[in-house]
Amino acid sequence: KKVASVQELKQYRNIHLIGIGGTSMSGIAQILKHWGYNVSGSDVNASDNTDKLINNNIYVTIGSDPSILNNIDLVIYSAAIHDTDPELSRARELGIPTIERGPFLGQLTHSFRNTIAISGTHGKSTTSAMVSMCFIEAKQDPTIQIGANIPAINGNYRLGNSENFIIESCEYADSFLSFAPKAEIILNIDNDHLDYFQNLDNIKAAFVKFVKLLPDDGILVYNADDENSSHISKNTKAKSITFGLKNKSANFIAKNISYDKNGFPSFDVYHNNNFYKTIKLSIPGEHNVLNALSCIALCNEFGIDKIDIKNALLKYTGVQRRFEYIGKVKNAKVFDDYGHHPTEIKAVADALHKKQYNHSWVVFQPHTFSRTVEHLDEFAEVLTNFDNIIVTDIYAARETNTYGISSRDIINKIDQLGRKAYYISNFDDIIDFIKRNIQPNDIILTQGAGTVTKIAHKLVDEE
Numbered sequence: 001k002k003v004a005s006v007q008e009l010k011q012y013r014n015i016h017l018i019g020i021g022g023t024s025m026s027g028i029a030q031i032l033k034h035w036g037y038n039v040s041g042s043d044v045n046a047s048d049n050t051d052k053l054i055n056n057n058i059y060v061t062i063g064s065d066p067s068i069l070n071n072i073d074l075v076i077y078s079a080a081i082h083d084t085d086p087e088l089s090r091a092r093e094l095g096i097p098t099i100e101r102g103p104f105l106g107q108l109t110h111s112f113r114n115t116i117a118i119s120g121t122h123g124k125s126t127t128s129a130m131v132s133m134c135f136i137e138a139k140q141d142p143t144i145q146i147g148a149n150i151p152a153i154n155g156n157y158r159l160g161n162s163e164n165f166i167i168e169s170c171e172y173a174d175s176f177l178s179f180a181p182k183a184e185i186i187l188n189i190d191n192d193h194l195d196y197f198q199n200l201d202n203i204k205a206a207f208v209k210f211v212k213l214l215p216d217d218g219i220l221v222y223n224a225d226d227e228n229s230s231h232i233s234k235n236t237k238a239k240s241i242t243f244g245l246k247n248k249s250a251n252f253i254a255k256n257i258s259y260d261k262n263g264f265p266s267f268d269v270y271h272n273n274n275f276y277k278t279i280k281l282s283i284p285g286e287h288n289v290l291n292a293l294s295c296i297a298l299c300n301e302f303g304i305d306k307i308d309i310k311n312a313l314l315k316y317t318g319v320q321r322r323f324e325y326i327g328k329v330k331n332a333k334v335f336d337d338y339g340h341h342p343t344e345i346k347a348v349a350d351a352l353h354k355k356q357y358n359h360s361w362v363v364f365q366p367h368t369f370s371r372t373v374e375h376l377d378e379f380a381e382v383l384t385n386f387d388n389i390i391v392t393d394i395y396a397a398r399e400t401n402t403y404g405i406s407s408r409d410i411i412n413k414i415d416q417l418g419r420k421a422y423y424i425s426n427f428d429d430i431i432d433f434i435k436r437n438i439q440p441n442d443i444i445l446t447q448g449a450g451t452v453t454k455i456a457h458k459l460v461d462e463e
Contacts (some may be wrong), residue, residue, distance in 0.1 A: 009107070012073040016086050017198040019040035019078030020060055021050045025101055027157030029058055029146045031108065034159040037447065040068060042087060050154070054443075067092035071333035073097075078106045079175075080398075095410050105145070105167070106178025112143065113163035116298065119170075119177050119210060120187025122344050123291045126283070127187060129319050130312070135164060135233075137312035138304045142166050148338075149318040168209075175191035178209055183301070184211065185294045189228035190343055191374075198438040204228055214238040221297045221418065224250035224291065241301060245286070245294035252276075252297045254289050263354035269296055277306045283318045285351025323348055323445075323455060327460035330435065333357070333443035336456040340367035340449040348386035348445065358441040362386040363430055363455055365448035366394040366410065369403045376405075380413030384444070388437070389414060389421035390430055395450025427455050 017029050019039025026049040033039045033056065040059040041414070043050055061068065064086040069075070073099045075091040083089065087333040099107075099392050100433035109115040117126040127150040133152060135142040146168040169176040169184075178445065189207050191200040211232050214220060220237035224228045224247035244250035263284030267275040276277040281288055292313055300310050318324060321338035328334065337348050345364075352360060364383060366372040372394055383389050389405045396460050407423055414421040424430045434444060446456040 009074075012037065014038045014040070014072050015074045016069065016072040016087075016091075017076045017078075017244065018051060018081050018085060019101075020058075020300065021045060021047045022078050022080075022101075023049070023147055023156050024052075024105065025076070026053055028101070029053055029144065029156075029232055030056065030106070030144075030157060031159060033058060037090050040072070042068075049436070055303065055379045069094060069096060074099070076101060077228075083139075083319045090277065101177035105175075105180045109129050109165060109167065109180045110164035114182045115165045115167060115180055115297050115300075116168040116183045116185075117167055117181035117210075117337060118185045118187070119175065119176055119207070120185070120229075121190035121286065122339075122341065123187045123320050123345070124168045124170065126288065126322055127185060127291045127294055128166060130292060130316055131185075132158070132166050133312040134295060134299045134304055134309050135166065135302075138299075138308040140302075140304070142162055146319075148321065150319050152315070166266065177206070177213070179213065181213055181218065182215065182219070183298060184214060185298055186211070186220070186222040186229050186232060187291065187294060188223055188226045188342070188343075195237075200228070211238075212237045214435075219298070219301050221294055223294070226293055231352040240300070241297045243290065243297050245290060245293075250349055252293045252300075254279075254293060257286070257289060259284075259354045263351050269293065270376070271300065276300075277310055279310055280314050282314060283337060284314060284323060284354060284463065285347060286354075287347040287351070300332045323351060326390065329444070330438055331440035332361075332438045334444045334446075334456050334460050336446045336453050338373065338453075339447060339451050341376050342382045344377075345382045345447060346385065348447065349382065352443060352445065353385070355443065357443040358439055359387040359443075360446040361388040361390070361413045361434060361438065361442060363390045363392065363434075363444070363446045363452060364410075365392050365450050365452035366407060367397050369394055369401045369405050372407075372410070373403045373405050376409060376413060379410050380417060382415060383410070383421065384417055384419050390433070391421055391423055392427070392430060392452065393425050395448065395452075427458070431459055 008384040015037050021043035046062045064085045068340045078101045107461050128146040129150045132144045141160040141162040142168045143160040143162040149156050197203045214236045216237040220240045221239045223243035224244035242250040243252040253270050259265040266280040323337045326334045339345050411421045446452045
């Protein structure tokens with residue numbers, strides 16, 4: 001049984017979430033509690049998220065407890081939960097309605113007049129956070145649900161009491177197609193998640209369907225520089241607004257970009273060729289100028305004041321694991337980044353080059369075997385943007401290695417490009433190697449969506 005609409009949610013009192021510790025699931029749990037439902041949940045692992053939920057008086061079990069389902073009216077489960085899960089199979093035995101997280105989030109979006117969906121292969125969390133900061137600065141009291149922690153809201157979600165719902169919208173497994181957006185940002189369309197989509201054409205087709213979800217009085221903001229996005233607006237009657245750096249005919253463009261010693265950009269925004277505002281960011285890189293332009297285009301359409309936009313973007317210092325400054329080791333700076341696609345690593349490398357430093361170090365942990373196979377040459381190519389290259393084992397995530405691929409394959413490719421790279425499997429050995437070899441004013445970057453972040457924190461902690 002599926003929940004038909006949010007109106008129907010009114011018939012439920014007690015809602016149970018399986019996999020409640022997940023980034024998105026924990027946010028949903030808090031929204032439901034805020035709306036007056038009795039919320040409980042379970043997760044296989046204890047985490048900061050589950051601790052936070054427990055502190056907010058949500059009953060959380062670590063492990064499974066099917067007996068809790070006796071008085072539950074609705075079960076929401078994350079995509080990672082299998083049909084064999086003891087709680088999920090018990091709920092179905094009892095005839096309790098069950099719904100997966102993606103479709104349920106879609107249900108939630110129906111209950112806000114302005115669901116603002118931020119999508120694209122790269123830059124979603126950052127841009128969602130930028131838009132969120134602007135709406136908060138303008139006292140628009142948004143509800144927020146994004147995939148990374150923002151220091152300003154002390155987490156990855158915020159509970160608001162307005163019609164504005166800002167939501168990071170991921171294309172993986174088509175989960176964004178259950179949303180009811182009033183406005184969309186499309187940052188870029190690139191070939192990622194090929195374990196699901198198989199090829200770029202299927203990804204593009206998913207975004208076309210996504211755009212078709214907009215109402216005729218909706219708003220579409222998209223990247224005029226990105227060839228895969230450039231024709232997307234013909235699929236909707238919604239108002240289309242473009243942004244770009246290369247395409248000078250875009251509605252919102254940046255001129256006179258300059259960078260300070262941290263690599264933070266300042267630039268003049270032009271709207272339809274008229275000067276709009278000078279903006280300064282507190283995060284590095286040209287890719288973030290593009291992210292900011294998309295945010296400005298959207299916020300302008302929602303009537304947010306230029307001064308609020310300027311102040312919010314200056315205050316915004318980034319989200320966790322997006323070129324995040326962790327600390328120092330032997331007078332070298334340590335950063336950590338979640339990027340796990342060659343396009344993302346290239347953007348980080350470009351941002352790093354705009355900083356002032358001695359030598360650069362990258363510790364790269366590839367994420368999934370399928371992505372490593374698909375982008376092997378590109379990973380090798382992009383890693384040569386760093387002076388010192390260390391590659392550790394592939395993080396399997398949801399996969400088994402049916403591809404016969406290993407990190408040594410990346411090392412060999414880098415070798416063929418005439419550069420030396422080190423394969424080091426053990427994290428403690430990586431830390432020792434770096435400590436023996438770094439010099440003052442070097443920059444060390446841990447790169448990847450898996451457990452590589454631990455190296456950055458350990459390097460700094462052990463100092």
